[in-house]
Amino acid sequence: MTVLVTGCRGRVGSTLLTLLYGKGIPVRAASSSPAHFAPPPGVDTVRCDLGAPETFRAALDGVDSVFLYADARHIDAFVTEARAAGVRHIVLLSSSAVLSPDAAANPVAAPHLAAERALAAASADGAFDVTCLQPGAFATNALQWAPAVRATGAVDLPYPDAVGDPLHEADLADVAYAALTDDRLRGSSLVLTGPEALTFAEQVRVLARAAGRGISVGRVTPEEWKASVEAYLPAEFADALLAYWRASAAAPVPLTRTVEEVTGRPARTFARWAADHAEAFRG
Incomplete structure (x- = not known):
């Protein structure tokens, strides 16, 4: 399994990259500006700008799984290239805001919802499996x-x-790691809170x-x-x-125990x- 981690300069992406690398899982670090990122030794970096669809094909070449930040601007193009590359699983960093009744009209929730829907349609066609991570507030x-x-x-x-x-970024990365490596979580939507x-x-x-x-x-x-x-x-x-x-x-803000249920330990x-x-x- 080769995993493409988008947004690897971010706190969640970089933490997930370290987890995968430490477990010996082949990983490719993707960023819109890879020259400004220093990955662990032996980890390849590639330009993958979610606002620039011409970068998708090379980034996805030879990739089995993707950790994807929700960016709806060119999600259809990403789906097309992921399908062509033979990607089998995408873990999407979405938001619990998509669960709001007005999500489609909310400028914060709408891009996440659009990304979820585009990936769900591709999954329904058998292109690949999709697992959605839906965190609330980031610490x-x-x-x-x-x-x-x-x-x-x-x-x-x-x-x-x-x-x-508030959810610790390390907990989000731990759940993302589990979603990428545990087939039992494939196809699920995980609502995450601190x-x-x-x-x-x-x-x-x-x-x-x-x-x-x-x-x-x-x-x-x-x-x-x-x-x-x-x-x-x-x-x-x-x-x-x-x-x-x-x-x-x-x-009141509803809390979940998803982090503990997935990782086997309480959320930070x-x-x-x-x-x-x-x-x-x-x-």
């Missing part, structure tokens, strides 16, 4: 607070009481303890927060996030994630 989202914490010791949030289910529901304010307190410093939480209006991110976050995405945070502050806590990344929050 690494907290890293967006790090620059402000280092500079000011404070985090300004529109909804400090918004609740998330082991606990925490408000943003609670997450900040956990980070403060891990970093050994004070971090205060300020409240800003949704309009002020949206203006602060407009340089890099499209307005429709900002609006979708604000709506989600507002709703999550008023309703946010405190563990904070300890692993504490240096990012120290000024």
